[in-house]
Amino acid sequence: MKMKVFNTLTDGKEDFIPHKDKEVTMYVCGPTTYNYIHLGNARPMVVFDTIRRFLEYIGYKVTYVQNFTDIDDKIIDRAAEKGQDPFKLAEKYIDEYFHDAEKLKVKMADFHPRVTQNMNEIIEMVQNLIANGCAYEVSGDVYFDVSSFKTYGKLSGRSLDDLKCGARVEIDAKKNNPLDFAVWKASKEGEPGWESPWGRGRPGWHIECSAMSIKYLGTEIDIHGGGYDLVFPHHENEIAQAEACTRKPFVRYWIHNGFITVNEEKMSKSLGNFFLVREILKKFPGEVVRFFLLSTHYRSPIDFDDQKLNTCAKGLDRIKNTFASLEEALAQGNFENNDEESNTADLREFKQAIEAAGDKFINAMKDDFNTALAIAAIFDFCKDVNTFLHNGIKGIAKEKKHLEKARDLFIDLCEDVLGILFSDDQGSSAGDSYGLVNDLMELLLEIRERARENKDWGTADTIRDGLVEMGIEIKDTPQGPKWDLH
């Protein structure tokens, strides 16, 4: 099956054909670093990380770039408010970004370029635009001339006339056309600035992505991603700058994720209804947040509230429980000689289930990264695995080879591609005391088992209920009691 990708540029699904046979270049717009990231920032991080993981899983070599916009009006304003140095402020939130990204299981990009570290390339690009007659300087500012770029508006599906009708662009006497946008801005006294042919200044908002994309990935890249609200003007302007400079197509596939909403309203900084990832992570593990973000197709909106995360946590538990059962079955290790495969109906069905799960998952992901459908394939597989184990535990068939295959498939799909199966890192927060907790639990469970043997249910339940209150759950399985931290 061919891979299909929805391309904002053509407003439809297309066959995915990268510029080189087995290599994919990806650029994803990263945050402007003036605050901790919020859930709205987290969606593209998780979505494009998953796309990257999937492409790698099916054999592409992916080069992944995510920038930091570390100089910008908002950073300057925020720093001024706090009486801080804007560079230090940006640096801090870059560090904090990595902290949150790790919790969300977002892999490091191959490159995390920063605007302030690529100033030469940006200035060069502005010079190029002026030389090509696509930009003009007015008293230290440089503006892109949208009328010089014939296909301006092709990404957002707007014509220059449509945009004028909007009339929401402020008239600026310096600009030839209200839609022209700054590629370089003169710095005021006391603001950060870099020397340039037009005096001391700093880059406009859109130019950094064009410049860094070209620098790190070349003039034509395969995938450029970001939130849907970046389509206009950010990405439209990136195209104009890049293509006016290189005279080549800038991006093959533009991919945009839908919004996070709260009470059906867009979560955004201006509305003030945003939730910091940091705050959410106090209540839910990163994998749950990640699973939540992947449980809906990336182009649809997702409405956020704690109840929905709770529901997702339960769904994820089902997957984790199944995986744990599989590992337990393998750990028991009392396999008969498996040289000759038994050929029971159970086993035949199980083998088919393993194959079907992999196929369904891959086909779902190949159809415009349909993670919701891919996850459904995982749930189907959970049921198949549980059914097999259910029967197997009764002593019918324990087939090491196929149990291992099933386990490996879980690891490939859930952990490597979706990034949701990692073991809880709560143990690490307990630090050195983790071993002690284990020993104490062993002791408690032993006491409880003795009570149960004596049918002293009161003592047994006191222990169990007390532990539940501490967030520890006990399960009495045929293999003895198990415990889990929640």
Place this chain on the structure above:
RNA sequence: GGCGACGUGGCCAAGUGGGAAGGCAGAGGACUGCAAAUCCUUUAUCGGCGGUUCAAAUCCGCCCGUCGCCUCCA
């Protein structure tokens, strides 16, 4: 004003012409000392009206409702 998206069971969510996936919640059953986990069974004429078609959640038109972009925003 211009452009666009969405409306599927109690909740979430796939599905773009021919069987209405999956999860959560609920009900009944098996297992269990009771639970938990797991298994089995069970819950939908797809916002409304009209049209095209042998056949529509899926295509077309109108209406109702919700949201987004056009301004910083993932």
